[in-house]
Amino acid sequence: MWCGLLPLYYVNQGSVGGIIAFKYTDLVRATKNFYEKLGVGCFGSVYKGVLSDSKTIVAVKRLDGAHQGEKQFRAEVSSVGLIQCIKLVKLIGFCCAGDHRLLVYEHMLNGSLDGHLFKKSNANIVVLNWNIRCQIALGVARGLCYLHQGCRECIIHCDIKPENILLDESFFPKIADFGLAAFMGRDFSRVMTTFRGTAGYLAPEWLTGVAITPKIDVYGFGMVLLEIISGRRNSPIEIPYNTRSSSTRYQNVEEYFPVQAISKLHGGDVKSLVDPWLDGDFNLEEAERICKVACWCIQDNEFDRPTMGEVVRILEGLQEINMPPMLRLLAALTEQFGAVTSV
Template identity: 45%
Template sequence: MTTNFKVKLGQGGFGTVYQGKLSNGILVAIKMLNETKKNDEEFINEVASISRTSHVNIVTLLGFCLEGRKRVLIYEFMSNGSLEKFIFRKGPESIAPLSWDIVFQISMGVAQGLEYLHKGCKTRILHFDIKPHNILLDEKFCPKISDFGLAKLCPRNESIISMSEARGTMGYAAPEVLNTHFAGVSHKSDVYSFGMMLLEMVGGRKNINGEASHTSEIYFPNWIHKRLQMCTDLRQYEGIVPEENEIAKRLTIVGLWCIQTFPYDRPTMRRVIDMLESSINSLEMPPKPLFSSPTRSVSGSSCS
């Protein structure tokens, strides 16, 4: 199917993804997991959760292999790869930036996919690893949520779930996921991760920048909140026209609401979709993120 593993699409701690082709000529992505106990758990988790889904913004699992120590997942092929390479634009080849219309389209698609996982399935699915790397794009840049290895199934009538250990990726995981004594873990934890990803899509950089020249720029949400208050372009070194800036501001406001420290201050994904569809004038300015770096003094704090 992979022609002896000829084309490698990606690699991570879980294993390697190869391009394959079915007997009918359809291209697929074949995810081969490393042989570890943790990956055994993630394999079962992924099959159990994603097999319950059917949504245009959720990647389709076409099949799997469980033979001896082999753990293989077969997914629909996504020709544009992950969102990550388009946001950070790092790699050997030159990648053109996404238009703001496409950025908005991707944001809305991921929001609708998450809203479906939280409310549209018979069993609520919490993803716990929403980040650009796990958002795949097809040939029309339609986004699909992938990698359900850390997902958790829970009854729809339960708002708070129990967790034995932290899960997710640093920088995207909500405070309550990293420390369950902080607050209860719920679907609002995915909202936090989505918000952090949204801010990265606007800023075109990772949410934590250890190489920043000023301490106030290390924690990105703090930096972008300040620029929003000052009515400054939200993407550094890249001027954008007023129509694009309106989209950027709307995405930033929604993203900052999503990453509020306490879960009850964050919107649901249904509310996120409504906010994304609203006019900029109807959106309330979110509070400054609680967890932030020291700031330099700035002049000006409101827009005319």
């Protein structure tokens, strides 16, 4: 069993950053037998818990599936456990007992970003104002820059999306869910992985089976930026992907938000892209800059995308950014759709 192979500093409670090896019974008690569910992810569910000191509120992720759950457990403990950064959700501990795989994180009071962007009709949801949206965009960019450039090994998150961006009591963002993370030594430019992220945030090159680079996180971040601006999903439905044919990559092209975004950016109409829940209370210059960054990040060719370090400098206003070119694949699909509808 893999738990028996855990490094000693994971097994000994309180060592290396205070990462704790919890007993399963302790986490059952802390969560009141997994009573209050906070959310559901690709590999399991997250529950609210209170540790034995009766003060520390935590989020306990219970992983499902012996095989995939084991992979996710290894990746999560290896990455977050060794890299405690203010921009990443803190891993407090874990449980590896029998078939049980659980991860214990700090509790983020305002939940995940997707709820605030896409579920605004919910009475418990706070509509994010423009300044907070900019704060979130820059915070996530800095977190990814740290993963890519600030660690001993480059860490590629591989699943950047609003569900994996959590917000604290002040709405500062932290990146979560490292179950798909890939490690890349500084002497290498690419790394092979069999993992796939989430449809709608997957970079084109990843679908062809080639070795990946940090630019797949840049692509996912660009898609998230568009959703932060608009307060809506990039597409009205989950987009099916076909790894062999790019012609089936997008459906309902006329409704696919990135097509609208880059077209309106070129036409000088960014204002119409901004979330109507803001009632016009936003900075147009900042919106244009963020939209430009997003459209550069989702370029078809990975070499055309900026690094996360460049993204941070642009969002901070320290580096200029030019108008991004129209996405070749999206442009071709848009023209194809126009030809079909005009017949």
